[in-house]
Amino acid sequence: MDLILNILIFAVFLGALVFVHELGHFLTAKFMNIYVFEFMIGFPPRLFKIRRKETEYGIGSIPIGGYVKMAGQEDFPGHEDKEVKDMGVNIPEHRKFNRKSIWQRMAVIVAGPFMNLLFGIFVFIILAFFGHQILMGMKENYVGAVLPDSPAEKIGLRAGDRIVSVDGIETATFEDVRWRIISKAGDEISLGVNRNGLPLDLTVVPEKPRGRNYGGIGITPFDFIEVYEVQKDTPAEKAGLIPKDIILKVNGDYVQLFDFSALTAGKLGRKMELTVLRDGEKKKVSLTPMPLKCL
Numbered sequence: 283m284d285l286i287l288n289i290l291i292f293a294v295f296l297g298a299l300v301f302v303h304e305l306g307h308f309l310t311a312k313f314m315n316i317y318v319f320e321f322m323i324g325f326p327p328r329l330f331k332i333r334r335k336e337t338e339y340g341i342g343s344i345p346i347g348g349y350v351k352m353a354g355q356e357d358f359p360g361h362e363d364k365e366v367k368d369m370g371v372n373i374p375e376h377r378k379f380n381r382k383s384i385w386q387r388m389a390v391i392v393a394g395p396f397m398n399l400l401f402g403i404f405v406f407i408i409l410a411f412f413g414h415q416i417l418m419g420m421k422e423n424y425v426g427a428v429l430p431d432s433p434a435e436k437i438g439l440r441a442g443d444r445i446v447s448v449d450g451i452e453t454a455t456f457e458d459v460r461w462r463i464i465s466k467a468g469d470e471i472s473l474g475v476n477r478n479g480l481p482l483d484l485t486v487v488p489e490k491p492r493g494r495n496y497g498g499i500g501i502t503p504f505d506f507i508e509v510y511e512v513q514k515d516t517p518a519e520k521a522g523l524i525p526k527d528i529i530l531k532v533n534g535d536y537v538q539l540f541d542f543s544a545l546t547a548g549k550l551g552r553k554m555e556l557t558v559l560r561d562g563e564k565k566k567v568s569l570t571p572m573p574l575k576c577l
Contacts, residue, residue: 293345297323299398300348306397307350310390317353317377324348336371352390354378420456424504426538432500433486439501440477442536447474456503463488467497505538506530521569523558530564531557546571 301323308321317336322328324342331340342348353373375381379390425443428434445453448462449471463471467490475482488497507529512518531537532545533555546554550571558565 297345299401300324300345302397302401303394304348304350306393306395307390310393311350311352311379314382314386314390315377316379316382316390317373318350319353320349320351322349322351352379354380354382356380420503422504422506423453423456423459424506424536426502426504429500429502433489434499434501437473437484437486439473439475439484439499441504441538442477442531443482444476445473446476448472450474463499464496469497504536505540507537507539507542517569517572521556521567523556523567523569524560526560528559529556530559 304321304323308318311318319336320338320340322340322342323345325344325347326342328340329343331338333339379387382390423444423446425434425439425441425445428439428441445459447453448459451462453459453462466488468487470485470487473484473486475484486499488499490497509518509523509525509527509529511525512523529537529542532542534557537545550573553568553570556567556569558567
């Protein structure tokens, strides 16, 4: 199902790009008073077609491209003349693409990619206006996983550590940490670390992971557990958890999303103490995991 969904999403986005591209050619050709036979999105066989005045509009069943067919734009010499004769259409010479001036023909050709550029700018403006979700792990400066045999492991960094500075420069987010390290491959740098409220000063030499041209120390952002919904009559509701709570710790140890389910499943019927971040403040709640009946 995921593969089918990805193919459908790809087809929709490709169709949008092709439509915008060909629309640029079409509108410019019309503006230049060029006779347009067809405006087609996708390739034949046709799923849909309709004629409006001199132009036939259609959608093809193969969604990998499209085309605008203009008078005087011959891919095969002599082929167009036969088609025009069969249609019984008398096209004036001044309305043919190859009779237009060089700048007019260039305008028609350039209009397609230019429309794609405008479409890209429009999409970025919409994304900037509505925003997009940034994972909480990137907005915080907590360390998530520490890769085996990495520079981070060798200096003793742990999941849940907070890197509050790099070379004395404050880092508020994981993105700050990444950008401070990325250009320091082979250079010794200092890390200001906060571990359970205790400050640590560590030094590390970033390496180039997998032969890449940027520095890294082998850490990933913390995969925070955010509560989206609390179902009725569940241990979570009885413990007082509410939507938007962030679960930081279980029994004093930092816990991430990928290992939370396994941890709770191993403690059925045993009380657990959770450290929860709620509206910027840490709170402690008690929760006893119980088996749930699933439909």
